[in-house]
Amino acid sequence: MENLTQKDVNKLNSTRGLKAILSKEPYNLERAIRYVNYERKLKKLQVELIRLQTWAIQNNERIIVLFEGRDAAGKGGAIRRITERINPRHMRIIALPKPNEDEKTQWYFQRYVEQFPKAGEMIFFDRSWYNRAVVEPVNGFCTQEEYEVFMNQVNDFERMILESGIRLVKIYMSINKKEQAKRFSEIKNDPLKQWKMTPVDERAQELWDEYTKYKRTMFSKTNTKISPWKVIRANRKTIARINVINHILKSIPYDKNTEV
Numbered sequence: 001m002e003n004l005t006q007k008d009v010n011k012l013n014s015t016r017g018l019k020a021i022l023s024k025e026p027y028n029l030e031r032a033i034r035y036v037n038y039e040r041k042l043k044k045l046q047v048e049l050i051r052l053q054t055w056a057i058q059n060n061e062r063i064i065v066l067f068e069g070r071d072a073a074g075k076g077g078a079i080r081r082i083t084e085r086i087n088p089r090h091m092r093i094i095a096l097p098k099p100n101e102d103e104k105t106q107w108y109f110q111r112y113v114e115q116f117p118k119a120g121e122m123i124f125f126d127r128s129w130y131n132r133a134v135v136e137p138v139n140g141f142c143t144q145e146e147y148e149v150f151m152n153q154v155n156d157f158e159r160m161i162l163e164s165g166i167r168l169v170k171i172y173m174s175i176n177k178k179e180q181a182k183r184f185s186e187i188k189n190d191p192l193k194q195w196k197m198t199p200v201d202e203r204a205q206e207l208w209d210e211y212t213k214y215k216r217t218m219f220s221k222t223n224t225k226i227s228p229w230k231v232i233r234a235n236r237k238t239i240a241r242i243n244v245i246n247h248i249l250k251s252i253p254y255d256k257n258t259e260v
Contacts, residue, residue, distance in 0.1 A: 034238070035238070038238040038239075038241075038242065041242055042081060042241065042242065042245075045242065045245040045246065045249070046081075046084070046085040046086075046245075047085075047260070048245075048249050048256070049082060049085065049086055049245065049248075049249070050085060050086055050087075050260045051254060051255075051256060051258045051260050052248075052249060052252060052254045052258075053086045053087060053090060053091065053122060054258050054259070054260050055254040055255050055258045056090070056120055056121075056122060056252075056254070057087075057090055057120040058120075058258070059120075060119035060120050061119075061120065061167065061252075062116070062117040062118070062119060062120075062121060062165065062166045062167065063117060063121070063122040063123070063166070063167045063169075063252065064116070064117060064122075064123055064125065064161070064166055064167065064168045064169070065082075065122070065123070065124050065125070065169045065171065065248060066124075066125035066128040066130070066168070066169070066170055066171065067079060067124065067125060067126055067127070067128075067171050067172075067173060068127060068128065068130045068134075068170070068171070068172050068173070069172050069173030069174060069175070069234065070173075070174075070175060070180055070204065070211060071180065071184075071198075071200065071201045071204045072175070072180050072183035072184055072187065072201070072204075073173035073174065073175045073180075073234050074173050074175070074234045074237050074240055074241075075126050075127070075173050076095075076126055077237060077241065078171075078173065078232075078234075078240065078241050078244045079093055079124050079126055081241045081245070082124065082244070082245060082248070083124065086122070090120055090121050090122065091121065091122040091123065091124070092115070092117075092121070092122075092123045092124070093123075093124045093126060094115045094123055094124065094125050094126065095125075095126040095127065096111065096112070096115070096127075098141075099111060108129070108132060108146070108149075108150060108153075109129055109153070109157055112125075112128065112129045116161075116166065117166065129150075129154065129157070130154075130218065130222075132146070132147060132150040133147075133150065133151065133154070133214065133217075133218040133222070134211060134214040134215055134218055135200065137214055138207055138210045138211055138214055139200055139203070139207070151217075151221055151222075154221075154222055155221070155222060155224055155227070158222075158224070158226075158227040159226060159227070162226055162227065167251075167252055168227055169230070169247070169248055169251045169252070170227060170228070170229050170230065171229075171230050171232060171244060171247065171248075172219075172229050172230070172231045172232065173232050173234040173240065173244075174231050174232065174233055174234055175234050175235050176235060177205065177208050179235045180204065180205065180208075181205055184197070184201065184204075184205070230247050230251075232244050232247070
């Protein structure tokens with residue numbers, strides 16, 4: 001990288017900068033500077049997230065942020081950056097397994113409602129009731145009738161959530177097919193991440209077009225004025241994480257002067 005400014009040199013000469021340079025080979029100074037800039041932005045935004053949470057606690061607010069997106073889109077990574085600095089006693093991350101036999105007999109939304117926030121609490125759904133809008137029909141985990149019932153009920157369900165005073169933020173992490181294939185390859189080759197691959201993940205590339213069809217229907221039916229979707233372009237993880245946090249902060253009218 002040519003024409004480094006003194007500011008760039010100072011960034012690279014910091015602990016964060018040296019870590020960024022040495023973390024990957026071959027060394028790439030431009031990438032290292034981008035990462036330092038990302039870390040600085042992230043820290044500032046995490047301070048704002050603490051303000052948001054403090055405001056929510058003081059005002060008995062209830063907040064739901066749900067994340068959807070294709071497999072390996074970066075939902076979990078974004079949630080970790082959001083939650084790593086806030087008070088764990090007033091937030092929860094929800095990643096529900098497939099329903100058990102009893103849950104299969106219940107109203108579809110029931111097991112999600114049981115996870116809803118109490119006063120002063122923020123919860124983050126790593127996948128949500130929208131499993132039935134895309135993942136389940138694509139993979140044959142629900143019937144056509146169950147899918148249609150869900151699509152007929154979901155907007156009313158979210159209207160009731162909002163009218164009850166719960167704040168709801170819906171985020172969709174979007175990656176392209178090539179990036180998903182690249183991330184799957186990285187997961188398979190990393191012994192610390194191999195557990196993440198599931199049979200559903202294994203078929204995701206093969207079923208790409210089916211996912212796209214159901215995703216488009218989901219947006220056309222559920223991107224409502226009172227409960228809109230925010231699509232975050234997520235091919236670049238660091239940029240996506242910054243954009244996700246910015247969107248959450250803009251979506252909830254917290255008092256930016258809250259002391260932390």
